[in-house]
Amino acid sequence: MVAKELISCLHDWGIKKIFCVTVDNASSNDVAISKLKESFQETKHGLILDGEMLHMRCCAHILNLIVCDGLKEISSSISSIRNAVRFTRSSPARLKRFRESCNEVNIESRALLCLDVTTRWNSTYLMLDTAMIFRKAFGALESDANYTKYFDEERIGDERRGSPTPFDWDQAQIFVKFLKTFYDMTLKVSDSLYVTSNTFFQELCEIHGELNELAKDPNSLMGKMAISMRRKHDKYWGNHEKFNDLLFIATVFDPRCKLELLKVGFEIMYNEEIAKKMLAKVENSIHRLYNCYKEMMPPPSNEMSQTSSQSQQPTLGISRPIPSIFKARLNRDARL
Numbered sequence: 001m002v003a004k005e006l007i008s009c010l011h012d013w014g015i016k017k018i019f020c021v022t023v024d025n026a027s028s029n030d031v032a033i034s035k036l037k038e039s040f041q042e043t044k045h046g047l048i049l050d051g052e053m054l055h056m057r058c059c060a061h062i063l064n065l066i067v068c069d070g071l072k073e074i075s076s077s078i079s080s081i082r083n084a085v086r087f088t089r090s091s092p093a094r095l096k097r098f099r100e101s102c103n104e105v106n107i108e109s110r111a112l113l114c115l116d117v118t119t120r121w122n123s124t125y126l127m128l129d130t131a132m133i134f135r136k137a138f139g140a141l142e143s144d145a146n147y148t149k150y151f152d153e154e155r156i157g158d159e160r161r162g163s164p165t166p167f168d169w170d171q172a173q174i175f176v177k178f179l180k181t182f183y184d185m186t187l188k189v190s191d192s193l194y195v196t197s198n199t200f201f202q203e204l205c206e207i208h209g210e211l212n213e214l215a216k217d218p219n220s221l222m223g224k225m226a227i228s229m230r231r232k233h234d235k236y237w238g239n240h241e242k243f244n245d246l247l248f249i250a251t252v253f254d255p256r257c258k259l260e261l262l263k264v265g266f267e268i269m270y271n272e273e274i275a276k277k278m279l280a281k282v283e284n285s286i287h288r289l290y291n292c293y294k295e296m297m298p299p300p301s302n303e304m305s306q307t308s309s310q311s312q313q314p315t316l317g318i319s320r321p322i323p324s325i326f327k328a329r330l331n332r333d334a335r336l
Contacts, residue, residue, distance in 0.1 A: 002028060003035035019048050020246060022056040025065070025236065028057070045296055053246050059200050060190040062236045065206075067121040067182050069232040070225040074175055077168035078124060081131050084138050084164050086115050087150050095097055097144060098137065099308060105136040125179045128172045135169050174221055181210060197250035199256070204237065205265045223304050238271060245285040248278075252286065259283070 011019065018040055023029040035054045040046035047054060071078065088098040099289050102109075111130050116123040131138070141147040142163065164172075185203045189196050209231060214226035236242065251257050251265075262282060264276035 002032035003039075006032060006036055010017050014178065016043055018058050020053060022058050024061045025036075025057045035082070035111075049292055051243055053285075056244050059247075063182065063186055065236070066207075066229050066232045067179065071121055071124065073221065073228060074171045074226045077164070077171040078128065080162060080164040080168045081128060083151065084141075085115055085127060086111055087132055087147060088113055089115055090212055090288070094146070098134075098141065101140040101144075102134060102137045104140050107134060107137050111134050121179070122183055124268055125176065128176050128179075128331065129298050132169070132172075132173055132176060133255070138164060147212040160281075171221065171298070175225070178214075178222055178225065182207070195324055196252040197247065200247050201251040201262065201265055202257070206267055207233065208269050240274055241325060245282055248282045249289070252282065316334075 006021075012042055016035075019035060021036065023033065037047065037051040037054055041051065098113075111133050113130055113134065114123070114127050116127040118124070147227055148163065184201075185207065188199055189203055211226045211230045214222045217223040218227055248262055251262050252259050259279070260281075263275070263279050266278050270278065
């Protein structure tokens with residue numbers, strides 16, 4: 001069904017050539033992309049490199065799946081705070097009482113409490129981040145019989161019953177600080193006002209380093225969350241063969257990065273043998289893409305030929321500035 005609608009839209013728009021399609025990481029989308037590929041294979045130059053790089057898995061969606069696994073570690077604390085937020089938003093009278101509680105503890109923030117969508121961790125982050133501002137106000141509500149009675153009801157939407165305890169708030173505070181890194185990364189890779197594909201690899205390396213560092217202390221809350229998230233991370237991004245090379249090629253085309261930064265990133269994430277293999281694969285893909293487009297382009301004019309002959313082979317070195325995570329490694333390699 002997805003493939004049928006997609007093919008129909010492309011036909012209506014008069015699109016006869018397609019390079020890449022980004023979809024969520026769902027099995028139904030795998031089938032859709034396969035059928036889309038079949039429909040374009042008979043068209044001359046309809047697919048670049050025979051559709052080898054056609055299927056792009058949404059990085060923001062995979063990041064969502066990774067972080068959702070970390071949420072499970074403090075699900076009961078999140079649930080209790082969610083119920084407290086739900087109480088204040090359930091009626092005008094309760095919202096008025098909550099504002100009175102804010103005045104009692106001298107909270108003048110104009111931030112608005114928001115209820116999250118449980119399947120979207122970024123909304124949970126925003127809910128917790130805002131709720132932390134009003135922690136004392138929720139504490140003042142403990143003296144309100146209507147508030148405490150609300151948590152005694154048989155079912156209020158979540159398994160966890162009871163108002164947030166100091167332990168719940170402390171857990172949430174740690175988690176909010178931890179989640180901010182991933183929230184910022186999600187905004188970077190999913191922005192719609194500018195190109196973001198060139199930043200993906202750098203953000204991936206940041207995630208890899210962050211999770212590995214936190215996982216060194218498996219007995220702490222952060223360590224437990226990192227270990228859980230790393231398992232999901234490795235499922236989608238641990239196997240280098242699952243990546244679409246376009247994600248790496250976009251980094252090479254970024255004049256701040258080029259091929260050298262990609263080399264350093266591979267060495268950070270994988271062993272030396274795999275890093276060399278991946279780098280060679282990306283270089284090969286770049287040259288294959290160039291040759292593919294060269295065949296599609298009309299013969300250059302004499303003026304263009306002279307200009308081209310004067311140009312040197314494009315450098316695949318590195319141009320400053322570069323992301324901080326790579327600086328130490330690059331400086332070390334330069335000294336060697």
